[in-house]
Amino acid sequence: MSFETIGVIGAGAWGTALAINAQRAGRNVVLWAREQDVVDAINNDQKNPKYLPDAAVEGIRATSDMAEIAKCDAVMAVTPAQFMRGSLELLGQSAPEGISVMLCSKGFEASSLKMMTDVLSESIPSAVISVLSGPSFAKDVALGLPTAVTLAASSPEEGERWMDAIGRPEFRPYFSDDLIGAEAGGAVKNVLAIACGIVEGKGLGKSAHAALISRGFAELTRLGVALGANAETLKGLCGLGDLVLTCSSTQSRNMSFGYALGQGQTVSQILASRTAVTEGVATAPAIAALAKKLDVEMPICETVAEIVAERITLSQGIEALLKRPFKAEN
Numbered sequence: 001m002s003f004e005t006i007g008v009i010g011a012g013a014w015g016t017a018l019a020i021n022a023q024r025a026g027r028n029v030v031l032w033a034r035e036q037d038v039v040d041a042i043n044n045d046q047k048n049p050k051y052l053p054d055a056a057v058e059g060i061r062a063t064s065d066m067a068e069i070a071k072c073d074a075v076m077a078v079t080p081a082q083f084m085r086g087s088l089e090l091l092g093q094s095a096p097e098g099i100s101v102m103l104c105s106k107g108f109e110a111s112s113l114k115m116m117t118d119v120l121s122e123s124i125p126s127a128v129i130s131v132l133s134g135p136s137f138a139k140d141v142a143l144g145l146p147t148a149v150t151l152a153a154s155s156p157e158e159g160e161r162w163m164d165a166i167g168r169p170e171f172r173p174y175f176s177d178d179l180i181g182a183e184a185g186g187a188v189k190n191v192l193a194i195a196c197g198i199v200e201g202k203g204l205g206k207s208a209h210a211a212l213i214s215r216g217f218a219e220l221t222r223l224g225v226a227l228g229a230n231a232e233t234l235k236g237l238c239g240l241g242d243l244v245l246t247c248s249s250t251q252s253r254n255m256s257f258g259y260a261l262g263q264g265q266t267v268s269q270i271l272a273s274r275t276a277v278t279e280g281v282a283t284a285p286a287i288a289a290l291a292k293k294l295d296v297e298m299p300i301c302e303t304v305a306e307i308v309a310e311r312i313t314l315s316q317g318i319e320a321l322l323k324r325p326f327k328a329e330n
């Protein structure tokens with residue numbers, strides 16, 4: 001059975017862009033927003049000025065009633081990671097047995113150190129889980145610019161259903177059976193993008209920037225593998241691909257957060273100046289704690305966690321990384 005109606009939970013920039021893409025792919029789309037002004041703007045003006053200004057949100061119905069989402073053939077969950085559990089528990093109140101849910105957010109739950117796949121299994125035990133991740137800025141997808149992503153599903157049949165439902169020439173999903181790899185890549189790259197932003201903001205040079213991406217990728221791979229991912233998956237769109245995108249452009253909220261830190265702003269100043277979520281800020285301490293728990297060497301991510309918690313200064317963090325003992329590359 002193919003998915004004809006798609007429910008999208010979360011009308012932030014990414015949920016809205018994914019809803020636009022699914023509508024363009026020919027699906028009937030219902031978009032759930034927690035804010036009534038966002039629901040009204042989409043239904044009355046075909047716009048989402050709060051989270052995705054400039055994009056036309058046409059042919060999509062917005063709702064604040066989660067029961068309407070539960071009636072759809074399949075659901076894309078796009079709530080920021082720290083609030084994902086609440087959204088899924090709400091969906092679980094009216095979801096049918098075996099509902100297909102695709103997780104599209106990038107982060108770990110800071111309070112439990114859990115991945116979104118675990119949060120979904122705990123909230124809706126019968127859900128059929130998929131993960132969408134990869135280099136894809138919401139604005140690019142909304143504009144219809146070419147994008148390729150990893151679409152990880154628990155069976156090839158489920159993957160086919162999702163690819164048929166949301167794939168388009170300008171939005172190319174590549175199938176993977178590695179749910180953990182797809183998730184881990186997206187979560188860790190956000191933390192590394194903060195580090196890359198700091199390097200750029202402080203003017204440490206492109207050589208340092210490239211070194212950080214490369215050594216950061218080693219950390220991302222180590223943690224992913226320790227969590228059960230296949231290292232090959234992490235070389236793909238959801239790992240290296242997304243790391244390169246997010247570390248290359250201040251269009252990334254994580255990269256621009258780090259850039260602003262590098263330019264001398266404080267964590268609270270930067271967060272107070274934006275409505276958009278900066279996932280790496282909450283995920284950094286979770287990754288640092290996981291690294292400790294699993295005995296995985298992740299000095300860059302641990303340094304970002306210390307900086308974000310304001311336990312060390314940028315200069316202290318940079319010095320500590322540069323003074324680490326020389327060692328073999330792998």
Ligand SMILES: NC(=O)C1=CN([C@@H]2O[C@H](COP(=O)(O)OP(=O)(O)OC[C@H]3O[C@@H](n4cnc5c(N)ncnc54)[C@H](O)[C@@H]3O)[C@@H](O)[C@H]2O)C=CC1
Nearest residue numbers: 011012013014015051080083105106136137138276277279
């Ligand atoms: N924006 C992008 O280009 C991309 C974002 N993502 C991921 O998608 C997820 C959602 O990000 P965006 O849509 O960009 O968010 P956004 O920054 O555009 O909007 C914030 C979202 O958080 C929700 N929110 C705020 N406080 C909340 C609360 N207390 N409870 C529940 N929800 C709350 C808002 O309703 C809104 O939907 C994140 O995990 C992000 O990493 C993934 C790929 C691309």
Ligand SMILES: O=C(CO)COP(=O)(O)O
Nearest residue numbers: 134135136137252253254
């Ligand atoms: O995940 C993203 C692109 O793939 C978006 O990254 P930011 O949340 O840092 O903007």
